[in-house]
Amino acid sequence: MKQVHHYSHHGRHRNKISFVRRLHLLVVLPVALVLCASVVFGLEFDQRIFTHIPWGLLLLQLTATFLRLFIAYALSVVCAIPLALWTQKSRRAEEFLLPVFDVLESFPMLAFFPVIVIFFIDIGYLNLAAVVMLFITMLWSIVFNLVSGLKAIPRDVFSVAKMFHIGGLRYLLDILFPALFPSFVTGSILAWAGGWNIIIVAEVLHAYVPSGVEVADLFGIGSALVSASTSGDKALFIAAISIIVTAIMLLNFFVWQKLLHFAERFKFE
Amino acid sequence: MNVISFAAVTKSYGKIEVLKGIDFTVRQGFFVVIVGPSGCGKSTLLRIIAGLEKETTGMVSVSDNPSMVFQNSTLLPWRDVSGNIMLGVESKRDVSDSNKNLLVEQSIELMGLTQYTSHFPRELSGGQRQRVGIARAIVGDPSIILFDEPFSALDAETTENLHREILDIWSKKQLTIIMVSHSLDEAIELADIIYVMKDGVIVHKECIGMDRPRNNKDVHTESIKAKLKSFF
Numbered sequence: 001m002k003q004v005h006h007y008s009h010h011g012r013h014r015n016k017i018s019f020v021r022r023l024h025l026l027v028v029l030p031v032a033l034v035l036c037a038s039v040v041f042g043l044e045f046d047q048r049i050f051t052h053i054p055w056g057l058l059l060l061q062l063t064a065t066f067l068r069l070f071i072a073y074a075l076s077v078v079c080a081i082p083l084a085l086w087t088q089k090s091r092r093a094e095e096f097l098l099p100v101f102d103v104l105e106s107f108p109m110l111a112f113f114p115v116i117v118i119f120f121i122d123i124g125y126l127n128l129a130a131v132v133m134l135f136i137t138m139l140w141s142i143v144f145n146l147v148s149g150l151k152a153i154p155r156d157v158f159s160v161a162k163m164f165h166i167g168g169l170r171y172l173l174d175i176l177f178p179a180l181f182p183s184f185v186t187g188s189i190l191a192w193a194g195g196w197n198i199i200i201v202a203e204v205l206h207a208y209v210p211s212g213v214e215v216a217d218l219f220g221i222g223s224a225l226v227s228a229s230t231s232g233d234k235a236l237f238i239a240a241i242s243i244i245v246t247a248i249m250l251l252n253f254f255v256w257q258k259l260l261h262f263a264e265r266f267k268f269e
Numbered sequence: 270m271n272v273i274s275f276a277a278v279t280k281s282y283g284k285i286e287v288l289k290g291i292d293f294t295v296r297q298g299f300f301v302v303i304v305g306p307s308g309c310g311k312s313t314l315l316r317i318i319a320g321l322e323k324e325t326t327g328m329v330s331v332s333d334n335p336s337m338v339f340q341n342s343t344l345l346p347w348r349d350v351s352g353n354i355m356l357g358v359e360s361k362r363d364v365s366d367s368n369k370n371l372l373v374e375q376s377i378e379l380m381g382l383t384q385y386t387s388h389f390p391r392e393l394s395g396g397q398r399q400r401v402g403i404a405r406a407i408v409g410d411p412s413i414i415l416f417d418e419p420f421s422a423l424d425a426e427t428t429e430n431l432h433r434e435i436l437d438i439w440s441k442k443q444l445t446i447i448m449v450s451h452s453l454d455e456a457i458e459l460a461d462i463i464y465v466m467k468d469g470v471i472v473h474k475e476c477i478g479m480d481r482p483r484n485n486k487d488v489h490t491e492s493i494k495a496k497l498k499s500f501f
Binding site: 154156157159160162163164165166170175178179265266267268269 | 316319320321336337339340341343345346347356357359360389390391409
């Protein structure tokens, strides 16, 4: 009898590192590095660090920031999927849209942020300024990853769908979305990375308004970090950084690593 | 009775004319193999029969919805063997769910895949994947099946076994089969009629009257092969 190829369906690269070891590598180690760096930069550790830091408030600020990122991400996903599918509608659509997306993506968003902030001050929704900023930052990572994912689907897969009359919603749910899942995960990881990167800027609104205009920073871990820095509260600064690093690492560990692993089963060979 | 007929069919992609006036017919229950060098238009011809491409000019008539087996099996990696085969009947509204399951089971059994029903494509060998591709093609009980170079990536032993099984299914189910191949040996072993294509036209039609199973090494086979080669 012929030998069957026994590849694991759980992924081509089964990670053999134990859960505890991975948790150490991804969460404990980065936080420890932050704390070590704080010693190097002259922070004196004593009991006051643990008493005067408002940990509960920092966690609330982290939650507010996370919600802002999540709303921007959800909006990016909703817009990115039709935009990516639109490029594959026809060769002409692709030839027209991809250069347009390239130009739009290359716009330096930070340069436009003051305009966005002033616009949202006028209409009275300051939170939206940050969400729009994050949305634009996150959008293109997802769009471009989905476009390359679409191109990587073997042409015959579309033929199979056509041949067996799989159309409409079933085509999206049974064929297209599963086939795009690996590139969607990659795009999402990059989008969130960009989002965390920009969050400090997006929450510190007072830095982007002309003199004379009064505006409060948004409630969030990004603005807490900047305010701790400007007030010279090193302990609070280190605590805020540790919380951000821990949140990013936990997200990476419990969401992105799992999704990357899961996405392996959707990849064409 | 003709189940497929092409009359002066052309196909162009922009300025490139891939098919240049194809006239051919296929009778019900015949095993037809189309051979020819790469880029001669044989796969395009097959895709037009399948309804995956539209002819530029001419008239195409196909009596039934054909099913197709692709070169690389094109299984969905997120579906197991049963799920992939189910794809062939999932859209049939006139078949109940229990009957669909029954048809899938029958196809699995016919292709000798019983022990792999819950395996995923990457857990299968190339030959097993192609068996799943064939099972998916036959599960909806079509009367015409198209094969687009289905064995080009398989080893000789697997190919030989699959040849036998395809001939078995063909005669049991009284199918009409049209296969595109680059192998003259394969064409002579399987076909009732061989069409040779070159530069977008059919340059020769050869009827093979030999009984099956055929021996690729006998004198008659060798002479047919030599004759077909002269058209390449």
